[in-house]
Amino acid sequence: MILNGSNSKFKRLAGRLMERLFNALGSKPALKIAAPFIIGLMLGNHIEAPPIALFLALIITTMLAVLCLRSRIHIGNFLLALGLITAGMLRFGIATQLMPANHIKYFAGTKEKITILCRVSGYPQIRENGIQVEIQIDSLIIDSSIYPVYGNALLKIINFDHQFHYGDRLKIHSKLRQPDGERNPGGFDYRKFLNSQNIFALVTVLKPTDLILLERTAPSTVAGIFFQIKSSLDQKINSLFDKQQRALIRALLLGERGEISSKLREAFARSGVIHALAISGLHVGYILIILAGVFSILPIPRKIKIVLIIAGLLFYNLLVGFKPPIVRASLMASLFLLGKLLQKPVDILNIISVSALIILLIDPQQLFLASFQLSFAAILSIIFIYQKLKIVFEKSQRFRKLTQSKIGEYTGALFLVSLSAQLGTLPIVVYYFHRIPLIALLANLLVIPIVGLVIAYGFICLIVSLIAAPVAQLFANTAGFLVSTLIVFLRNTGSWWFAAVDVYSVTLTGIVIYYFFLYLSINLDKKSHQKLGILTILVLANIFIWRSNFAQRDWLQITFFDVGQGDACLIQFPNGKNLLIDAGPNLMNFDAGEYFIVPGLKRYGIKKLDAAILSHADNDHIGGLPSVMRKIAVEKIYDAGLYHSTAICSLYQFLIDSLKLNYQKIDQPIRLDEFSRCGVYAIHPRESGLKMLARDVNNNSVVIKIIYNQVSFLFTGDIEKKAETYIQEYRDLLRSDVIKVAHHGSKTSSTKSFIEQVKPELAVISVGKNNRFNFPDATVLSRFENFKIRVLRTDLNGAIILRTDGKTLQRIR
Numbered sequence: 001m002i003l004n005g006s007n008s009k010f011k012r013l014a015g016r017l018m019e020r021l022f023n024a025l026g027s028k029p030a031l032k033i034a035a036p037f038i039i040g041l042m043l044g045n046h047i048e049a050p051p052i053a054l055f056l057a058l059i060i061t062t063m064l065a066v067l068c069l070r071s072r073i074h075i076g077n078f079l080l081a082l083g084l085i086t087a088g089m090l091r092f093g094i095a096t097q098l099m100p101a102n103h104i105k106y107f108a109g110t111k112e113k114i115t116i117l118c119r120v121s122g123y124p125q126i127r128e129n130g131i132q133v134e135i136q137i138d139s140l141i142i143d144s145s146i147y148p149v150y151g152n153a154l155l156k157i158i159n160f161d162h163q164f165h166y167g168d169r170l171k172i173h174s175k176l177r178q179p180d181g182e183r184n185p186g187g188f189d190y191r192k193f194l195n196s197q198n199i200f201a202l203v204t205v206l207k208p209t210d211l212i213l214l215e216r217t218a219p220s221t222v223a224g225i226f227f228q229i230k231s232s233l234d235q236k237i238n239s240l241f242d243k244q245q246r247a248l249i250r251a252l253l254l255g256e257r258g259e260i261s262s263k264l265r266e267a268f269a270r271s272g273v274i275h276a277l278a279i280s281g282l283h284v285g286y287i288l289i290i291l292a293g294v295f296s297i298l299p300i301p302r303k304i305k306i307v308l309i310i311a312g313l314l315f316y317n318l319l320v321g322f323k324p325p326i327v328r329a330s331l332m333a334s335l336f337l338l339g340k341l342l343q344k345p346v347d348i349l350n351i352i353s354v355s356a357l358i359i360l361l362i363d364p365q366q367l368f369l370a371s372f373q374l375s376f377a378a379i380l381s382i383i384f385i386y387q388k389l390k391i392v393f394e395k396s397q398r399f400r401k402l403t404q405s406k407i408g409e410y411t412g413a414l415f416l417v418s419l420s421a422q423l424g425t426l427p428i429v430v431y432y433f434h435r436i437p438l439i440a441l442l443a444n445l446l447v448i449p450i451v452g453l454v455i456a457y458g459f460i461c462l463i464v465s466l467i468a469a470p471v472a473q474l475f476a477n478t479a480g481f482l483v484s485t486l487i488v489f490l491r492n493t494g495s496w497w498f499a500a501v502d503v504y505s506v507t508l509t510g511i512v513i514y515y516f517f518l519y520l521s522i523n524l525d526k527k528s529h530q531k532l533g534i535l536t537i538l539v540l541a542n543i544f545i546w547r548s549n550f551a552q553r554d555w556l557q558i559t560f561f562d563v564g565q566g567d568a569c570l571i572q573f574p575n576g577k578n579l580l581i582d583a584g585p586n587l588m589n590f591d592a593g594e595y596f597i598v599p600g601l602k603r604y605g606i607k608k609l610d611a612a613i614l615s616h617a618d619n620d621h622i623g624g625l626p627s628v629m630r631k632i633a634v635e636k637i638y639d640a641g642l643y644h645s646t647a648i649c650s651l652y653q654f655l656i657d658s659l660k661l662n663y664q665k666i667d668q669p670i671r672l673d674e675f676s677r678c679g680v681y682a683i684h685p686r687e688s689g690l691k692m693l694a695r696d697v698n699n700n701s702v703v704i705k706i707i708y709n710q711v712s713f714l715f716t717g718d719i720e721k722k723a724e725t726y727i728q729e730y731r732d733l734l735r736s737d738v739i740k741v742a743h744h745g746s747k748t749s750s751t752k753s754f755i756e757q758v759k760p761e762l763a764v765i766s767v768g769k770n771n772r773f774n775f776p777d778a779t780v781l782s783r784f785e786n787f788k789i790r791v792l793r794t795d796l797n798g799a800i801i802l803r804t805d806g807k808t809l810q811r812i813r
Contacts (some may be wrong), residue, residue, distance in 0.1 A: 040088020166227035186603030267494030272440020381424020397658030505605030565768030566620035586623030593624025709806025745776020
């Protein structure tokens with residue numbers, strides 16, 4: 001082994017570091033409270049314990065801690081930390097488990113339309129295909145019975161317009177839906193995101209007749225008054241700027257970015273400046289500069305200026321609707337200013353800890369949002385890394401020369417701040433977005449100053465417009481020019497092939513290792529850290545060398561993606577090869593390949609598909625394949641050679657040709673030789689079957705049988721009774737432990753004789769939630785139940801993941 005007696009040294013060094021850490025925490029009481037509380041929230045997210053039990057445990061640990069602190073400090077501190085961990089678990093349990101019985105969370109998921117009585121409680125957000133606004137529901141009318149309820153929902157109106165005012169009382173005829181969670185590997189957890197904003201249901205209205213205004217009153221609450229102010233400013237923006245400029249101005253000034261096109265968002269993201277679009281710490285910083293500049297002119301005492309700046313931040317939060325990122329930044333800034341006001345020593349880590357505690361006490365689910373993690377990671381990185389980088393860079397004579405002037409000094413500082421933030425947030429960005437923006441440092445040097453100028457000129461023109469409209473237009477022209485410059489710049493940089501690089505997978509272990517080495521890197525001037533770094537490298541080298549001794553069993557894993565009304569299956573073989581069967585639909589504003597399959601492949605770390613099989617050419621199977629083919633390398637394509645005269649089929653065939661993909665038509669039984677150690681067979685269609693079934697696309701679906709030792713799977717595409725009867729001549733070959741149910745559980749498939757032939761233990765139905773076909777059919781479900789076959793459905797379970805070692809079958813999701 002490489003290590004010889006180094007483990008004891010490693011432990012001693014780690015022990016000394018932990019001792020120093022605890023000593024440092026002694027001067028930071030808020031951090032001592034925040035750290036165990038956050039650990040408790042993390043445990044609460046994984047362990048669902050009864051709140052009453054946690055409450056009793058909290059009382060007991062607190063009492064024991066108080067008793068022990070009088071005599072045995074260390075045990076008392078340990079118990080106190082344990083109590084704070086318990087408090088974190090309790091707070092998370094209260095937030096997620098203790099909902100009133102009449103909360104709308106328990107009513108969401110209605111299959112039929114109901115009558116919803118509510119009031120508008122948010123600012124309308126304009127989207128590409130409609131408007132969405134937050135509503136507070138107070139009553140539901142179901143089958144002529146009125147149910148008083150409580151909770152907020154998100155109302156979406158599609159393809160028609162409606163003027164919403166704060167406090168409007170509405171009567172809506174629609175379904176009350178539950179937001180989707182993380183339904184696929186690497187997918188976005190929309191439910192968690194909305195829950196963090198106190199929204200627990202979705203209401204969609206497609207016809208104006210299903211939305212009735214019952215009452216409109218003049219605003220009398222603070223929220224209503226600020227709604228009116230924001231609406232007036234919005235109208236001013238509409239009159240002062242053109243459509244393209246208006247979308248970005250609304251995002252930067254009012255935090256409303258619904259009008260920004262998906263292409264422009266992608267350009268911001270690829271250039272590494274997406275943070276500029278979100279109302280965040282950057283914007284609060286500029287608001288602080290503007291407020292400080294304005295109040296510095298006035299001959300008023302310093303303490304009053306501080307109070308006015310804090311009041312200005314509160315005003316801005318009321319204006320934009322207390323969006324979480326700006327609340328976080330405003331809270332930190334206000335605590336810092338309060339320290340100055342009270343003439344108390346200000347410890348930045350204490351301020352950050354207090355801010356985190358306040359936010360997480362109010363809403364503990366914020367901890368698990370990417371925006372929360374990125375905000376605090378960026379701030380902490382700037383605090384701990386900036387000065388270290390500055391020392392390193394100032395050793396360079398060229399850097400010192402470039403930063404001699406005021407502009408050079410500002411540019412150098414901005415560069416180092418951006419670099420610090422990027423180093424600190426990199427693994428989080430990769431984990432959530434699977435991308436490293438390579439030009440972010442350079443892009444920020446231009447984007448951040450322009451954004452600051454746009455915010456300044458934007459607010460000036462809005463204020464001046466109240467007095468002199470022509471003068472306001474001059475400021476608006478300047479802001480508009482800056483916005484147009486920004487758009488042109490980012491569209492160009494975002495299109496560069498080297499602007500960003502896709503990263504296919506990162507584990508939590510990898511994130512921990514990254515931060516550990518980042519910590520060591522910025523402290524290499526200390527000998528103890530140098531030794532710890534060397535020992536850590538040796539330990540990791542040992543793990544790498546001896547990892548084969550701890551190798552796990554060889555698994556075959558199958559992921560049935562939840563793509564809505566469609567099919568998509570990924571098979572990961574023991575030899576590391578990968579096969580995709582179908583890729584879901586491509587509908588208006590929805591591409592299953594782009595939204596589900598590609599992110600899922602990246603989450604698994606898959607850069608290449610050894611083969612992709614198209615069962616047949618219906619949109620709900622072929623739709624997502626073009627996006628997959630463009631973004632993931634595909635070695636070989638298999639299909640039955642039957643296509644529709646549709647744009648998506650033409651694009652699919654064009655990509656096979658233009659990408660020079662290896663293609664094979666399946667018109668006879670074959671074994672796919674790419675996948676050793678497993679038998680992968682295409683058993684249908686056959687040439688005789690193609691002739692007999694004419695151009696019946698469904699019944700000519702490619703049927704795949706996979707055998708891994710003693711466990712087998714059957715993938716049936718959308719075959720119906722004709723094809724099921726035709727392939728029953730295979731007899732025992734059809735027997736499989738798992739069947740992907742044909743045609744999404746339609747009554748035209750899964751005949752009694754076919755099920756008897758296959759004899760599966762498990763049936764998986766890939767089907768869309770509340771689909772218009774009412775799949776799966778009740779008779780099909782009853783048939784499986786009669787045969788005592790367990791049924792799993794993607795509409796109810798989300799993505800379904802099975803794995804086998806060739807002997808046993810496990811469901812891991």
